[in-house]
Amino acid sequence: xxxxxxxxxxxxxxxxxxxxxxxxxxxxxxxxxxxxxxxxxxxxxxxxxxxxxxxxxxxxxxxxxxxxxxxxxxxxxxxxxxxxxxxxxxxxxxxxxxxxxxxxxxxxxxxxxx
Numbered sequence: 001x002x003x004x005x006x007x008x009x010x011x012x013x014x015x016x017x018x019x020x021x022x023x024x025x026x027x028x029x030x031x032x033x034x035x036x037x038x039x040x041x042x043x044x045x046x047x048x049x050x051x052x053x054x055x056x057x058x059x060x061x062x063x064x065x066x067x068x069x070x071x072x073x074x075x076x077x078x079x080x081x082x083x084x085x086x087x088x089x090x091x092x093x094x095x096x097x098x099x100x101x102x103x104x105x106x107x108x109x110x111x112x113x114x
Contacts, residue, residue, distance in 0.1 A: 001093025002049035008085050009049070009058055012065060013042035015082065019072045031071045038064055055090065062086050 016039035023031055041061055048054030066079030 004089035006046040009042045009046040
């Protein structure tokens with residue numbers, strides 16, 4: 001679960017970098033600084049994914065990514081796409097962890113019988 005979430009966050013950092021390239025000509029320093037802080041926050045949050053806090057911070061960053069569409073309008077669509085990927089990473093990750101736990105329990109049961 002955390003690997004998928006971390007992958008989404010790192011890709012979002014790259015997307016923010018590209019959005020900064022689009023925003024550099026038509027916007028002021030505040031919009032660029034905000035984009036840079038967001039890109040850095042995505043990378044740092046990827047390191048927090050071992051804890052539940054990482055998912056909460058990552059979810060807040062999804063909203064911030066969509067809101068950056070105010071600066072670069074294409075980010076509305078990209079933010080929505082990555083928010084969907086974020087939800088998919090959580091759902092698929094939870095299913096994967098449940099399957100792994102069941103396999104480990106089955107293996108432990110088999111080892112106990114032998």
